[in-house]
Amino acid sequence: MDIKKSLVLIFSAYGCLLSAQEKAIDTVYIFDNQMSKVKLFHKVNTISPEDAQKNSTNLSETLRFQSQIYIKENGRGAVSSPSFRGTTAQQTAFVWNGININSQFLGQGDVNNIPFMGFDQLDVKSGSVGVVYGSGAIGGTVHLNNSLSFNKGFHASIFSEVASFSTYNNFAKASFSNEKFSFKFSGNYSESENDYKVEESRNYINRNGEYSNTNFNISAAYKIAPHHQLSWITELFNGNQHFPVFLDDYTKTKYETQNVRTLLVWDWNTSKLSNLFRAAYTEENFQYFDNIDQPKSSGGTGKNYILKNDFNYFLTSKWNINVIGEFQVNKAEGYMSGIKDVSRNVGSLAGLLRYFATNDLRFEAGIKKDFVEDYSSPVLLSFSGNWNVTNWYNLNLNAAKNFRYPSFNDLYWSPGGNMNLKPETAYQFDLKNQFKIAGAKITLTPYYIRITDMITWLPSNMGYYSPVNTYKVQSYGLDSQFEYEKKFGKHILKTNLGYSYTKSINLETKKKLMYVPLHKFFGNIDYQYSCIKLYVQGMYNGLTYTDTEEKQSAALKPYFVMNAGVAGTFMKKYTIGGKVNNIFNEIYQTTAFYPLPKRNYSIYLNINF
Template identity: 70%
Template sequence: MDIKRSLVLLFSSYGCFLFGQEKALDTIYIFDSQMNKVKLFHHVTNITNEDAEKNSTNLSELLRFQSSVYIKENGRGAVSSPSFRGTTAQQTAFVWNGININSSFLGQGDVNNIALFGYDQIGIKPGGGSVIYGSGAIGGSIHLNNSLDFNKGFHAALFSEFASFNTYNNVVKGSYSNDKFSFKVSGSHSISQNDYEVEEAGGKRYTNDNGKYYNTNFNIAAAYKIAPHHQISWISETFNGKQHYPVRFGDLETKTKYHTQNFRNLMAWDWNTTRFSNSFKAAYTEENFQYFGDITGPETSGGAGKNYILKNDFNYFLNSKWNINIIGEFQVNKGKGEGSSKIGDISRNAGSIAGLLRYFPTKDLRFGAGIKKDFVEDFSSPVLFSFSGKWNANKWYDVGLSISRNFRAPSFNDLYWTPGGNLDLKPETSYQFEWRNQFKLGDFKLSVAPYYMNIRDMIRWLPTASGYYGATNTNRVESYGVESQLEFEKKFGKHMLKSNLGYSYTKSKDLDVQKQLMYVPFHKFTGGIDYQYDFVKVYVQGMFNGLTYTDSNEKRSDALDPYFVMNAGAGATFLTNYTLGFKVNNILNETYYTMLSYPLPGRNYSISLTINF
């Protein structure tokens, strides 16, 4: 990739032309204006809507089979949390169109309360990113991105699926654009009785009793070019979800449920010229939840969080080799607990200023460095930094280096929950090193990335002498390992063959006790083969998960045994715009767990229809 191509990618999200380019680029507007810059230095796995349809149950299933992320799920569709590189869910940042949307209460995102369909692309970035994406981006970040096309006219699509356990997934979307205006709308609805049965060890039958879930998501976005160099845009998302939490002991256990409503709204003004660009964003996000200790009774606890965000991203090219990027952000975070959510009515101001410098000395070499200072009310935050370099050494080998300091601010629950909150908590900080190697040989591509991470002052909830759990800082956690990916793609005539195989090894331990952290598997393999001939497509995908401890003492009797799960599917396109699909999940009918005591479904089926207009 030459330097001009690099610069095009750097600013392609703005749809503007660059210093040294001969004509304007009429491309795609991406709400996360930093994403293409990140891709110049870091590996990001992009999952398209077509890829998402292979694992259409929920976002948990998608991440489990198509990434190295470990997903801990309390039964299908229930509470679900991610783990990057041996870290916790609180150390994974969910980023919606460039805005960090981790819960102010828990400091994390519930994967099953984030819609799978509703985004144009899902990006998975391992490694720290706090300089750009803020608190929680320690182990990695998951990016939910929307985009708007210009000069594309009218398009619409419908995806409808019926699956085992009375599961229905429906998605509809439409868009229209001309040379100045772009509009897009989408909606999705998922519902499932989720009453699967699984045979456990010893011949016992497990029924996912009280496992019903349903959710609805709605997105609307628009952009307008008000002048040759100015564009305004707006995007809004509404999510409404309900989950019944599974029980293991039938009528002997009280059935519970959880409701959540999330609202996100973002407005942006982008100003682009040949040598500089500026993106000003104003965002409002809201999270509401209600917990019912008895599904037939009244709400027993709940909460409401509101976040007001202003963010400005300024870029300037000194010349064709040097780029300056300054990012400023200010937030007001508000939270209120209800019922037994003992958190009170609180408000916190937070701000940050970051500066990044990118240098392109030759067409094959690039460097980037950044520094950031956060200002969070009521506690001191560290100075963060990042450094990245990438060298295209020759046609068959690229090498990249990344060093960074990242952090996580204590959440509202960490600080204010009564009892157990701790106002004296320090923010978590981490130092990370990654060395990425990429080899190319013909139609094969291999990447190998060893990494090391040292986390200080990790926030954990541990038993106290008074009998309740309290938030405290753990001195040091060390995580190291390797991530690798082998890819192959070949087209010949009407045939297309594509395959990938990923492997990750993770060692993550509390240095005080020298034990592996809970729910961190040592080994994980993922892989898939896609084949297409003319109008027919077939695919097979598999996932192997190694031994996983469920406590902090490496107790083997309570550990999750290794398992291998394989899925397969096929689709045929007819009359140009209609695609009929069929898939089988867990072909081998494996009994497997990602969370102790809550197995995931055995063999199950689905049939789908996609219509493009």
Template identity: 65%
Template structure:
């Protein structure tokens, strides 16, 4: 194939960063996803720190449910969970690990409850398209799991342990060491929960067979060869086990196991006029499904991805820079059991170019174009345009326009019975505009948006008696995301407030009805107060009526609900922290997926040691 011969070209293409008009050395803090700092110049990004994540330490689903505009659909606590950005689906959401897209090659999405919650230095949420930089699936938005490397910090470490309702235990240990030239970081986490909660008010529901447990390890190291050369490495392994809930004791209990491994090596070369980052990555996903808990597995699959990516950035002058990104991937998959998938593979070559005009004053512009060469498909030319105007000290506006896509997954193409090798990639065009107002310590952001998706992939029942994917659906989604933040430090008093309202209309244009599991209204809010060694926080979230069928039948819809959590903690000698949390204080009965109620009021105790 010509795509294989083009591999040599990947080493010649490159990527871009910002120009500061002086000789540059590697920063004290090195972020593996170097593009993210540039994305933040033109897009509204929700950034969550470790302390934010600890407020909702059950799983990633809870974090994003209460602290982001994303809607989370969860088949019971700790079970299969998927996100929805701006009225799109989980397949149109990209999970990005340190700059590498890690969506499953089989499912085309990521299960949020099979992605580790701890082990990352930063969790970032970006709404809106990003296929020019982050590839297939970045249509509705992307979720970024980022790690960084520090230098000249010496030795440090921390240990977190949490005991919670339903026989839940979460533990996380992290240690790091760095000097002027070398940096090393390691962490490990383990979570386990019997997870047998009851909701008698909802059809006498008991979360039978709901047990889950997972273990995750992260390692990272970096060495400065010279002031302008650095070699870095990061690796992650994850082992998870989910028991799927059953409604009656007579039902056969099932379970799902998954093992993921990711490793990334990076060579950074930074000079005054240019910088270049060459990466080689390997990711692996394995899963097994057991139709009977006590019997051998009935199906499973193993996927391996080999990635080479080069980012080159050339600084024409202090304002203009050119970024070229080249990437080659080889995706391999092998199914077993009832999946019907044999040995399959595909090669993907992509070349993207971006031109940026960046000033410290009023106007900044970025324009990008990308072409993907996906084996077996005719892929569209993608583009993006972003512009920011600082109209006044108190007001700025960002405009973003992009074309994005998603190519079919291995399951879409090869699942037996039902795989459809005639599928075409989904494409979308979209635009959004961020209006940002600053008055004192308050910041208000209003973000209207519009998305139109063509050739949307959807699995449908056929006359042959099985389901099959087709390019059938055209979807139009529009709405408003708004967010108000306030942050203030007065002597030893610190307060932080963050709230958001999201309005979403997402319609299947063939029937002019709201899509399933897309709430029209969502409101979330968080408030933190800290005085000396005491910290108090509260969270609230309202979710509006959510249809579970394509006919907008209100009798089958999930009813609106309001949830509230709160917690308090105290720190002694700056090293020891003890905390207490109450989730669902109001004892609300609610579902995010039909027939799977989530827990009523529950509690947890947290211990933390820094050393």
């Protein structure tokens, strides 16, 4: 196969086709076109909707059991934050169809307030892609992607689940497409009393732990000309979380949030170039009630207006140039927080040069300059190389410089906000080694991250917490993964196992960072015979410190949790399944004082039309 034909195959996923007829042959449109490019140079773990249903409770469960991320959760369904490779939640970027959706207030995403059942693909990328996805993408990125198919006619499905603790989860999806038009709609509603008990942990009862979530996705695409397509997607989310209290006479609190995200894309695609122009609007609203029987005690509204252009051009069959420009207006107004009608303009210009030396060797170099109002930002650089050394060994090198600018809470929260904060800066390096042996893929990725001017909230002399640029942090370790799939007759066996060694050190105190386990293991094994499917999954976390002094007495003890499920499909349309979570009744916590449930169950029905 010559280089030009190989490029046709490589870039067909995101629409830059080099066919002689200059005719688009794609049947699937992906809103995040950059993700297909990222996969050419970086290791990306993809979680399919079918795999996500194994942990349908929330996104926290999915990431905990199916990725290297450590998830810190204040009880099932409550406030939840991620840690990638020993970094903080603010250094993890959540990306919705190519748009960074981290909160402008907190600078992070609350994992349990990010719906995931309406997405067609969930991608997890360890390490920086900040040149593409912006501020905060230091430890890694979580991508929630939608796609639209053409020439598929009408399809629909319904998923309904009943689980322990009076939990109900319902999801419906419908789509229609012909040669020029594609449309998709989905809706999800889940609720739970969430009143589980863990007697072995100080007779813990998850009092006031109920939650409910409603989510709608609607998207459409129309091919207005042979080389032009308009696409649109909108998501609406409404969440209600009650925060657990330890005793019945404690005042009960809750948190409500409403999010709106909409994206319009004009895609111009010819044989040598493609250009995607995006206009997006995202809005976050939240209200906190320090007494559920009283009016809200605090809250806020954040609005982001985003324009983004992605230009991609083949100089020759081997050289490709990609220029990405973006401009945002970030607005926020708080209630009882000291944040009063603040606004910030943010822009960036990035360039990526790709060279395809052979079918087995390719390189990518990136440069980016951010323009953040009232801040001086560094020039960001990145380099990636991917080499299929032999048919059984692949070598992948990535190096990057990234940064994160302060959030609105960091700057304006009263009392405590600090207008003199500097952005965080990070340097990182990883080296992926992938071996293919007897049908199995074994991946070993050592990595190193160094962060300066870490933004941390610490007690001040005034008696309240305030953010300051304090630490230099060094994080290093190893990500490893074992993947195997075998088909024999009507039997299919699929295995995905991962192990992470992470050491994240405050270079000033020489102490380990909080909530960064030294060891984490996750594993999923699937077996299918004809129409019957079985799976088991496990997750192990080593000793995890909950303070900055490495106190053994306060640390979370190591734990191993295993789940299992079975499902049968009948008449090609009806699937009935059941799951058992925490089979061995393990007593465990991901956040101090908030145990997660012991053994619990669910049954579900899925119907395809």
